[in-house]
Protein backbone atom coordinates (compact mmCIF):
# COMPACT_ATOMS: atom_id res chain seq x y z
CA UNK A 498 0.00 0.00 0.00
CA UNK A 499 1.28 3.50 -0.84
CA UNK A 500 2.49 5.59 2.07
CA UNK A 501 -0.22 8.29 2.58
CA UNK A 502 2.54 10.92 2.90
CA UNK A 503 3.64 10.13 -0.66
CA UNK A 504 0.18 10.94 -1.92
CA UNK A 505 0.70 14.50 -0.78
CA UNK A 506 3.39 14.79 -3.42
CA UNK A 507 1.99 12.85 -6.36
CA UNK A 508 -0.11 13.90 -9.34
CA UNK A 509 -3.38 13.17 -7.50
CA UNK A 510 -2.56 15.79 -4.89
CA UNK A 511 -2.82 18.36 -7.69
CA UNK A 512 -6.37 17.26 -8.38
CA UNK A 513 -5.60 15.09 -11.40
CA UNK A 514 -7.73 12.08 -12.27
CA UNK A 515 -6.60 8.73 -10.92
CA UNK A 516 -6.16 7.22 -14.39
CA UNK A 517 -3.67 9.83 -15.60
CA UNK A 518 -1.76 9.85 -12.31
CA UNK A 519 -1.44 6.05 -12.47
CA UNK A 520 -0.38 6.26 -16.09
CA UNK A 521 2.36 8.80 -15.31
CA UNK A 522 3.60 6.52 -12.54
CA UNK A 523 3.59 3.48 -14.83
CA UNK A 524 5.64 5.41 -17.38
CA UNK A 525 8.24 6.26 -14.74
CA UNK A 526 7.11 9.82 -13.88
CA UNK A 527 6.39 9.01 -10.24
CA UNK A 528 6.25 12.55 -8.85
CA UNK A 529 5.69 15.87 -10.62
CA UNK A 530 8.70 18.18 -10.61
CA UNK A 531 8.47 21.76 -9.26
CA UNK A 532 7.55 23.34 -12.62
CA UNK A 533 5.11 20.52 -13.32
CA UNK A 534 3.31 21.13 -10.01
CA UNK A 535 3.07 24.85 -10.58
CA UNK A 536 2.04 24.59 -14.23
CA UNK A 537 -0.62 22.01 -13.36
CA UNK A 538 -2.14 24.22 -10.66
CA UNK A 539 -2.21 27.25 -12.97
CA UNK A 540 -3.56 25.45 -16.04
CA UNK A 541 -6.18 23.49 -14.13
CA UNK A 542 -7.53 26.82 -12.89
CA UNK A 543 -7.86 27.98 -16.50
CA UNK A 544 -5.13 30.54 -16.51
CA UNK A 545 -2.97 31.40 -19.46
CA UNK A 546 0.54 30.32 -18.59
CA UNK A 547 4.15 31.02 -19.56
CA UNK A 548 6.55 28.19 -18.64
CA UNK A 549 10.13 29.34 -18.86
CA UNK A 550 12.76 27.00 -17.52
CA UNK A 551 16.04 25.27 -18.20
CA UNK A 552 16.51 22.64 -20.92
CA UNK A 553 15.65 19.12 -19.81
CA UNK A 554 13.65 20.27 -16.78
CA UNK A 555 10.41 18.55 -17.81
CA UNK A 556 8.43 21.31 -19.54
CA UNK A 557 6.67 18.88 -21.88
CA UNK A 558 4.83 17.02 -19.12
CA UNK A 559 4.30 20.35 -17.34
CA UNK A 560 1.87 21.37 -20.08
CA UNK A 561 0.72 17.93 -21.28
CA UNK A 562 -0.40 16.44 -17.96
CA UNK A 563 -2.89 19.20 -16.99
CA UNK A 564 -4.18 19.64 -20.54
CA UNK A 565 -4.75 15.92 -21.17
CA UNK A 566 -6.33 15.62 -17.73
CA UNK A 567 -8.56 18.60 -18.54
CA UNK A 568 -9.98 17.27 -21.84
CA UNK A 569 -13.69 16.64 -22.09
CA UNK A 570 -13.85 12.89 -22.60
CA UNK A 571 -17.64 12.90 -23.06
CA UNK A 572 -18.04 15.45 -25.85
CA UNK A 573 -15.70 13.79 -28.33
CA UNK A 574 -15.03 14.19 -32.03
CA UNK A 575 -13.62 17.70 -32.11
CA UNK A 576 -10.34 19.45 -31.47
CA UNK A 577 -9.61 20.12 -27.80
CA UNK A 578 -5.83 20.26 -27.45
CA UNK A 579 -3.54 21.85 -30.05
CA UNK A 580 0.24 21.64 -29.58
CA UNK A 581 2.38 23.82 -31.86
CA UNK A 582 6.09 22.92 -32.15
CA UNK A 583 8.81 24.18 -34.52
CA UNK A 584 10.00 20.93 -36.14
CA UNK A 585 8.49 17.72 -37.39
CA UNK A 586 10.81 15.68 -35.16
CA UNK A 587 9.18 17.41 -32.21
CA UNK A 588 5.73 16.71 -33.69
CA UNK A 589 6.57 13.02 -33.65
CA UNK A 590 8.22 13.11 -30.22
CA UNK A 591 5.27 14.96 -28.67
CA UNK A 592 2.63 12.82 -30.37
CA UNK A 593 4.38 9.67 -29.17
CA UNK A 594 4.46 10.91 -25.59
CA UNK A 595 0.76 11.84 -25.72
CA UNK A 596 0.01 8.44 -27.23
CA UNK A 597 1.90 6.74 -24.42
CA UNK A 598 0.05 8.75 -21.77
CA UNK A 599 -3.22 7.73 -23.44
CA UNK A 600 -2.38 4.03 -23.22
CA UNK A 601 -0.31 3.38 -26.36
CA UNK A 602 1.52 0.09 -26.03
CA UNK A 603 5.00 0.99 -24.93
CA UNK A 604 6.23 -2.34 -23.72
CA UNK A 605 10.01 -2.27 -23.59
CA UNK A 606 9.82 -6.06 -23.40
CA UNK A 607 11.54 -6.05 -20.07
CA UNK A 608 10.02 -8.29 -17.42
CA UNK A 609 7.68 -6.31 -15.20
CA UNK A 610 7.40 -3.39 -17.67
CA UNK A 611 4.61 -1.33 -16.12
CA UNK A 612 4.08 0.96 -19.15
CA UNK A 613 2.22 -1.83 -20.92
CA UNK A 614 -1.24 -1.07 -22.29
CA UNK A 615 -2.77 -3.87 -20.21
CA UNK A 616 -2.40 -1.75 -17.09
CA UNK A 617 -4.02 1.25 -18.74
CA UNK A 618 -7.32 2.33 -17.16
CA UNK A 619 -8.00 5.71 -18.84
CA UNK A 620 -10.26 6.86 -21.68
CA UNK A 621 -9.92 4.86 -24.90
CA UNK A 622 -10.02 5.79 -28.56
CA UNK A 623 -8.81 9.38 -28.18
CA UNK A 624 -7.47 10.47 -31.57
CA UNK A 625 -4.00 12.05 -31.72
CA UNK A 626 -2.89 13.42 -35.12
CA UNK A 627 0.30 15.05 -36.36
CA UNK A 628 0.55 17.73 -39.09
CA UNK A 629 3.97 18.77 -40.35
CA UNK A 630 4.25 18.17 -44.06
CA UNK A 631 2.62 20.51 -46.58
CA UNK A 632 2.17 17.93 -49.34
CA UNK A 633 1.07 15.11 -47.11
CA UNK A 634 -0.97 16.86 -44.44
CA UNK A 635 -2.22 20.11 -45.98
CA UNK A 636 -2.83 19.12 -49.60
CA UNK A 637 -4.32 15.76 -48.63
CA UNK A 638 -5.52 16.10 -45.04
CA UNK A 639 -6.48 12.93 -43.23
CA UNK A 640 -10.33 12.91 -42.91
CA UNK A 641 -9.88 12.03 -39.22
CA UNK A 642 -7.99 15.27 -38.62
CA UNK A 643 -11.16 17.32 -38.15
CA UNK A 644 -12.48 14.89 -35.53
CA UNK A 645 -9.19 14.34 -33.68
CA UNK A 646 -9.26 15.54 -30.07
CA UNK A 647 -5.51 16.23 -30.02
CA UNK A 648 -3.43 17.65 -32.86
CA UNK A 649 0.31 18.33 -32.77
CA UNK A 650 1.85 20.23 -35.66
CA UNK A 651 4.26 22.77 -37.09
CA UNK A 652 2.98 26.37 -37.35
CA UNK A 653 2.74 26.90 -41.11
CA UNK A 654 0.96 23.59 -41.75
CA UNK A 655 -1.48 24.19 -38.87
CA UNK A 656 -2.17 27.71 -40.12
CA UNK A 657 -2.93 26.44 -43.65
CA UNK A 658 -5.18 23.71 -42.26
CA UNK A 659 -7.06 26.29 -40.20
CA UNK A 660 -7.44 28.74 -43.09
CA UNK A 661 -8.66 26.07 -45.53
CA UNK A 662 -11.22 24.86 -42.96
CA UNK A 663 -9.71 21.44 -42.23
CA UNK A 664 -8.85 22.15 -38.61
CA UNK A 665 -11.26 23.82 -36.18
CA UNK A 666 -8.63 25.61 -34.09
CA UNK A 667 -11.38 27.89 -32.70
CA UNK A 668 -12.76 24.93 -30.76
CA UNK A 669 -9.51 24.10 -28.95
CA UNK A 670 -9.64 24.49 -25.21
CA UNK A 671 -5.88 24.21 -24.76
CA UNK A 672 -3.39 25.75 -27.18
CA UNK A 673 0.27 25.13 -26.41
CA UNK A 674 3.22 26.80 -28.15
CA UNK A 675 6.38 24.87 -27.32
CA UNK A 676 9.76 26.50 -28.03
CA UNK A 677 7.62 29.65 -28.25
CA UNK A 678 10.59 31.98 -28.81
CA UNK A 679 11.51 30.34 -32.10
CA UNK A 680 7.84 30.00 -33.13
CA UNK A 681 7.19 33.74 -32.75
CA UNK A 682 10.55 34.67 -34.21
CA UNK A 683 10.28 32.57 -37.37
CA UNK A 684 6.50 32.25 -37.85
CA UNK A 685 4.88 35.37 -36.37
CA UNK A 686 1.96 35.46 -38.85
CA UNK A 687 1.11 31.78 -38.44
CA UNK A 688 1.18 32.19 -34.64
CA UNK A 689 -1.16 35.18 -34.85
CA UNK A 690 -3.61 33.13 -36.93
CA UNK A 691 -3.45 30.12 -34.59
CA UNK A 692 -3.77 32.03 -31.29
CA UNK A 693 -6.41 34.46 -32.53
CA UNK A 694 -9.29 34.63 -30.02
CA UNK A 695 -12.09 32.20 -30.82
CA UNK A 696 -15.41 33.71 -31.90
CA UNK A 697 -17.18 31.18 -29.64
CA UNK A 698 -17.75 32.67 -26.20
CA UNK A 699 -17.97 29.37 -24.25
CA UNK A 700 -14.60 28.34 -25.72
CA UNK A 701 -13.01 31.64 -24.71
CA UNK A 702 -14.35 31.36 -21.15
CA UNK A 703 -12.35 28.17 -20.63
CA UNK A 704 -9.52 28.57 -23.12
CA UNK A 705 -6.00 28.15 -21.82
CA UNK A 706 -2.99 29.28 -23.87
CA UNK A 707 0.43 28.12 -22.74
CA UNK A 708 3.80 29.34 -24.04
CA UNK A 709 6.72 27.13 -23.13
CA UNK A 710 10.45 27.55 -23.70
CA UNK A 711 13.88 28.22 -22.29
CA UNK A 712 14.25 31.83 -21.14
CA UNK A 713 11.14 33.28 -22.81
CA UNK A 714 11.18 37.05 -23.05
CA UNK A 715 8.66 39.51 -21.68
CA UNK A 716 8.58 40.98 -25.19
CA UNK A 717 6.90 37.88 -26.66
CA UNK A 718 4.34 37.84 -23.89
CA UNK A 719 3.63 41.57 -24.26
CA UNK A 720 3.16 41.05 -27.97
CA UNK A 721 0.62 38.28 -27.31
CA UNK A 722 -1.31 40.19 -24.66
CA UNK A 723 -1.42 43.42 -26.68
CA UNK A 724 -2.90 41.50 -29.61
CA UNK A 725 -5.41 39.70 -27.36
CA UNK A 726 -3.81 36.29 -28.09
CA UNK A 727 -3.54 35.56 -24.36
CA UNK A 728 -4.69 37.28 -21.18
CA UNK A 729 -2.73 38.07 -17.97
CA UNK A 730 -0.61 34.94 -18.07
CA UNK A 731 0.89 33.42 -14.95
CA UNK A 732 4.68 33.07 -15.23
CA UNK A 733 6.15 29.78 -14.13
CA UNK A 734 9.89 30.03 -14.05
CA UNK A 735 12.67 28.14 -12.44
CA UNK A 736 16.00 29.85 -11.90
CA UNK A 737 18.61 29.92 -14.59
CA UNK A 738 16.72 29.59 -17.87
CA UNK A 739 19.78 30.95 -19.70
CA UNK A 740 22.12 28.51 -17.97
CA UNK A 741 23.23 25.11 -19.09
CA UNK A 742 22.45 22.20 -16.79
CA UNK A 743 24.97 21.89 -13.95
CA UNK A 744 27.85 19.42 -13.92
CA UNK A 745 28.46 19.41 -17.68
CA UNK A 746 32.12 19.55 -18.80
CA UNK A 747 32.76 22.18 -21.48
CA UNK A 748 35.69 21.77 -23.88
CA UNK A 749 37.06 23.95 -26.64
CA UNK A 750 39.16 22.14 -29.24
CA UNK A 751 41.11 24.73 -31.21
CA UNK A 752 42.50 23.94 -34.67
CA UNK A 753 44.71 26.17 -36.84
CA UNK A 754 42.30 26.49 -39.73
CA UNK A 755 38.87 25.17 -40.65
CA UNK A 756 40.14 22.40 -42.91
CA UNK A 757 41.66 20.63 -39.85
CA UNK A 758 38.32 20.37 -38.08
CA UNK A 759 37.28 16.97 -39.36
CA UNK A 760 40.59 15.30 -38.62
CA UNK A 761 40.67 16.87 -35.16
CA UNK A 762 37.11 15.74 -34.52
CA UNK A 763 37.70 12.16 -35.59
CA UNK A 764 40.85 11.85 -33.46
CA UNK A 765 39.20 13.37 -30.39
CA UNK A 766 36.05 11.30 -30.88
CA UNK A 767 38.08 8.12 -31.11
CA UNK A 768 39.97 8.97 -27.94
CA UNK A 769 36.76 9.81 -26.06
CA UNK A 770 35.10 6.60 -27.21
CA UNK A 771 38.13 4.54 -26.26
CA UNK A 772 38.23 6.14 -22.82
CA UNK A 773 34.65 5.06 -22.21
CA UNK A 774 36.02 1.50 -22.09
CA UNK A 775 35.52 -1.44 -24.41
CA UNK A 776 33.13 -3.24 -22.10
CA UNK A 777 30.84 -0.25 -21.60
CA UNK A 778 28.08 0.43 -24.13
CA UNK A 779 29.19 3.03 -26.75
CA UNK A 780 28.66 6.55 -25.37
CA UNK A 781 25.59 8.17 -26.92
CA UNK A 782 26.77 11.15 -28.92
CA UNK A 783 25.45 14.09 -30.97
CA UNK A 784 27.64 15.80 -33.61
CA UNK A 785 26.25 19.18 -34.73
CA UNK A 786 27.29 20.59 -38.11
CA UNK A 787 26.10 23.77 -39.85
CA UNK A 788 23.92 22.27 -42.61
CA UNK A 789 22.96 19.14 -44.58
CA UNK A 790 25.92 19.33 -46.95
CA UNK A 791 28.32 19.48 -44.02
CA UNK A 792 26.48 16.56 -42.38
CA UNK A 793 26.96 14.42 -45.48
CA UNK A 794 30.67 15.17 -45.74
CA UNK A 795 31.21 14.70 -42.02
CA UNK A 796 29.45 11.34 -41.73
CA UNK A 797 31.89 9.42 -43.99
CA UNK A 798 35.17 10.13 -42.16
CA UNK A 799 33.51 9.81 -38.76
CA UNK A 800 32.16 6.39 -39.76
CA UNK A 801 35.67 5.40 -40.75
CA UNK A 802 36.96 6.38 -37.32
CA UNK A 803 34.46 4.07 -35.62
CA UNK A 804 34.74 0.42 -34.83
CA UNK A 805 32.80 -2.48 -33.30
CA UNK A 806 29.50 -1.54 -31.71
CA UNK A 807 29.74 2.13 -32.65
CA UNK A 808 27.16 3.02 -35.28
CA UNK A 809 26.28 6.35 -36.84
CA UNK A 810 23.03 7.86 -38.14
CA UNK A 811 22.45 11.13 -39.93
CA UNK A 812 19.49 13.39 -39.17
CA UNK A 813 18.89 15.86 -41.99
CA UNK A 814 16.21 18.54 -42.02
CA UNK A 815 14.78 17.36 -45.33
CA UNK A 816 13.25 14.02 -46.36
CA UNK A 817 10.98 11.64 -44.50
CA UNK A 818 13.87 9.45 -43.28
CA UNK A 819 14.30 11.85 -40.37
CA UNK A 820 11.40 10.46 -38.40
CA UNK A 821 12.68 6.91 -38.57
CA UNK A 822 16.17 8.15 -37.69
CA UNK A 823 14.87 9.83 -34.53
CA UNK A 824 13.09 6.65 -33.44
CA UNK A 825 16.08 4.44 -34.29
CA UNK A 826 18.45 6.63 -32.33
CA UNK A 827 16.02 6.77 -29.42
CA UNK A 828 15.80 2.98 -29.49
CA UNK A 829 19.58 2.71 -29.35
CA UNK A 830 20.09 1.33 -32.85
CA UNK A 831 23.05 3.71 -33.23
CA UNK A 832 25.18 5.58 -30.75
CA UNK A 833 26.20 8.62 -32.83
CA UNK A 834 23.84 11.10 -34.46
CA UNK A 835 25.20 13.64 -36.94
CA UNK A 836 22.68 16.46 -37.24
CA UNK A 837 22.19 20.12 -38.10
CA UNK A 838 21.16 23.14 -36.05
CA UNK A 839 17.51 22.43 -36.90
CA UNK A 840 17.65 19.52 -34.45
CA UNK A 841 19.25 21.33 -31.55
CA UNK A 842 15.99 22.12 -29.76
CA UNK A 843 13.77 19.87 -27.74
CA UNK A 844 14.93 16.41 -28.87
CA UNK A 845 14.70 14.25 -25.77
CA UNK A 846 17.12 11.34 -26.16
CA UNK A 847 18.05 9.25 -23.17
CA UNK A 848 21.56 9.37 -21.68
CA UNK A 849 23.48 11.55 -24.11
CA UNK A 850 27.10 11.63 -22.97
CA UNK A 851 28.88 13.66 -25.64
CA UNK A 852 27.93 16.66 -27.77
CA UNK A 853 30.37 17.89 -30.43
CA UNK A 854 29.89 21.03 -32.54
CA UNK A 855 31.84 21.63 -35.74
CA UNK A 856 31.09 25.35 -35.67
CA UNK A 857 31.19 28.11 -33.06
CA UNK A 858 27.58 28.01 -31.89
CA UNK A 859 25.70 31.18 -30.96
CA UNK A 860 24.69 31.56 -27.31
CA UNK A 861 21.20 30.23 -27.96
CA UNK A 862 22.49 27.29 -30.05
CA UNK A 863 25.05 26.41 -27.38
CA UNK A 864 22.38 26.49 -24.69
CA UNK A 865 20.06 24.16 -26.61
CA UNK A 866 22.79 21.80 -27.82
CA UNK A 867 24.30 21.45 -24.35
CA UNK A 868 20.76 20.86 -23.07
CA UNK A 869 20.60 17.57 -25.00
CA UNK A 870 22.68 16.15 -22.15
CA UNK A 871 22.31 16.67 -18.42
CA UNK A 872 18.55 16.05 -18.63
CA UNK A 873 16.28 15.17 -15.74
CA UNK A 874 16.99 11.64 -14.56
CA UNK A 875 20.26 11.07 -16.46
CA UNK A 876 23.14 9.62 -14.47
CA UNK A 877 26.17 11.37 -16.03
CA UNK A 878 25.95 15.11 -16.83
CA UNK A 879 27.91 14.82 -20.12
CA UNK A 880 30.64 16.60 -22.08
CA UNK A 881 30.16 19.38 -24.66
CA UNK A 882 33.04 19.90 -27.10
CA UNK A 883 33.22 22.71 -29.66
CA UNK A 884 35.74 22.22 -32.47
CA UNK A 885 36.68 25.74 -33.53
CA UNK A 886 39.33 27.37 -35.68
CA UNK A 887 41.48 30.14 -34.22
CA UNK A 888 39.29 32.83 -35.77
CA UNK A 889 36.18 31.37 -34.10
CA UNK A 890 37.54 31.26 -30.54
CA UNK A 891 36.27 34.75 -29.72
CA UNK A 892 32.68 33.91 -30.70
CA UNK A 893 32.74 30.74 -28.63
CA UNK A 894 34.16 32.53 -25.60
CA UNK A 895 31.37 35.09 -25.94
CA UNK A 896 28.79 32.28 -25.78
CA UNK A 897 30.53 30.86 -22.67
CA UNK A 898 30.47 34.30 -21.09
CA UNK A 899 26.77 34.87 -21.86
CA UNK A 900 25.90 31.50 -20.35
CA UNK A 901 28.10 32.07 -17.30
CA UNK A 902 30.34 29.11 -18.13
CA UNK A 903 33.53 30.08 -16.34
CA UNK A 904 35.10 26.71 -16.24
CA UNK A 905 36.05 25.21 -19.60
CA UNK A 906 38.91 23.06 -20.87
CA UNK A 907 41.08 24.04 -23.81
CA UNK A 908 42.13 21.07 -25.93
CA UNK A 909 44.62 20.90 -28.74
CA UNK A 910 44.38 18.80 -31.87
CA UNK A 911 45.58 15.31 -30.98
CA UNK A 912 48.65 13.98 -32.76
CA UNK A 913 48.44 10.81 -34.75
CA UNK A 914 48.28 7.76 -32.50
CA UNK A 915 51.46 5.89 -31.53
CA UNK A 916 51.67 2.17 -32.11
CA UNK A 917 53.68 -0.58 -30.47
CA UNK A 918 54.72 -2.59 -33.52
CA UNK A 919 56.12 -1.50 -36.85
CA UNK A 920 53.27 -3.32 -38.60
CA UNK A 921 50.60 -1.40 -36.70
CA UNK A 922 52.37 1.88 -37.40
CA UNK A 923 52.52 1.06 -41.13
CA UNK A 924 48.84 0.13 -41.17
CA UNK A 925 47.87 3.32 -39.30
CA UNK A 926 49.92 5.41 -41.75
CA UNK A 927 48.21 3.72 -44.66
CA UNK A 928 44.78 4.29 -43.05
CA UNK A 929 45.58 7.94 -42.51
CA UNK A 930 46.82 8.20 -46.09
CA UNK A 931 43.57 6.76 -47.44
CA UNK A 932 41.63 8.94 -45.04
CA UNK A 933 43.46 12.04 -46.20
CA UNK A 934 43.10 11.07 -49.86
CA UNK A 935 39.35 10.71 -49.39
CA UNK A 936 38.95 13.70 -47.19
CA UNK A 937 41.30 15.99 -49.07
CA UNK A 938 39.65 15.19 -52.33
CA UNK A 939 36.11 15.95 -51.38
CA UNK A 940 35.45 16.21 -47.67
CA UNK A 941 37.89 18.91 -46.64
CA UNK A 942 37.31 20.89 -49.82
CA UNK A 943 33.58 20.67 -49.39
CA UNK A 944 33.80 21.65 -45.75
CA UNK A 945 36.10 24.51 -46.55
CA UNK A 946 33.74 25.69 -49.24
CA UNK A 947 30.79 25.53 -46.88
CA UNK A 948 32.56 27.33 -44.08
CA UNK A 949 34.19 29.82 -46.43
CA UNK A 950 30.86 30.49 -48.11
CA UNK A 951 29.27 31.37 -44.80
CA UNK A 952 32.32 33.46 -43.90
CA UNK A 953 32.10 35.21 -47.30
CA UNK A 954 28.42 35.88 -46.72
CA UNK A 955 29.24 37.42 -43.36
CA UNK A 956 31.94 39.51 -45.02
CA UNK A 957 29.54 40.53 -47.81
CA UNK A 958 27.08 41.65 -45.19
CA UNK A 959 29.81 43.60 -43.44
CA UNK A 960 30.84 45.13 -46.74
CA UNK A 961 27.24 46.06 -47.52
CA UNK A 962 27.02 47.70 -44.13
CA UNK A 963 30.32 49.53 -44.78
CA UNK A 964 29.04 50.71 -48.13
CA UNK A 965 25.87 51.93 -46.49
CA UNK A 966 27.95 53.72 -43.91
CA UNK A 967 30.07 55.38 -46.60
CA UNK A 968 27.01 56.46 -48.55
CA UNK A 969 25.59 57.93 -45.37
Ligand SMILES: Nc1ncnc2c1ncn2[C@@H]1O[C@H](COP(=O)(O)OP(=O)(O)OP(=O)(O)O)[C@@H](O)[C@H]1O
Pocket residue numbers: 525526527528529530533550551552553554555556557558710711842843844845868869872873874
Ligand atom coordinates in the same frame (compact mmCIF):
# COMPACT_ATOMS: atom_id res chain seq x y z
N1 LIG B 1 8.12 13.96 -13.32
C1 LIG B 1 9.12 13.35 -13.95
N2 LIG B 1 9.74 12.29 -13.40
C2 LIG B 1 10.76 11.66 -14.03
N3 LIG B 1 11.26 12.04 -15.25
C3 LIG B 1 10.69 13.10 -15.84
C4 LIG B 1 9.60 13.81 -15.24
N4 LIG B 1 9.24 14.80 -16.07
C5 LIG B 1 10.05 14.73 -17.15
N5 LIG B 1 10.92 13.72 -17.01
C6 LIG B 1 11.98 13.33 -17.98
O1 LIG B 1 12.86 14.44 -18.09
C7 LIG B 1 13.39 14.56 -19.41
C8 LIG B 1 13.30 16.00 -19.90
O2 LIG B 1 11.95 16.36 -20.09
P1 LIG B 1 11.48 17.36 -21.27
O3 LIG B 1 11.86 16.83 -22.58
O4 LIG B 1 10.06 17.66 -21.04
O5 LIG B 1 12.37 18.63 -20.92
P2 LIG B 1 12.24 20.10 -21.48
O6 LIG B 1 12.26 21.02 -20.30
O7 LIG B 1 11.08 20.23 -22.41
O8 LIG B 1 13.60 20.24 -22.27
P3 LIG B 1 13.97 21.10 -23.61
O9 LIG B 1 13.94 22.55 -23.20
O10 LIG B 1 15.32 20.63 -23.95
O11 LIG B 1 12.95 20.76 -24.62
C9 LIG B 1 12.59 13.59 -20.26
O12 LIG B 1 13.41 12.48 -20.56
C10 LIG B 1 11.43 13.18 -19.40
O13 LIG B 1 11.04 11.85 -19.65
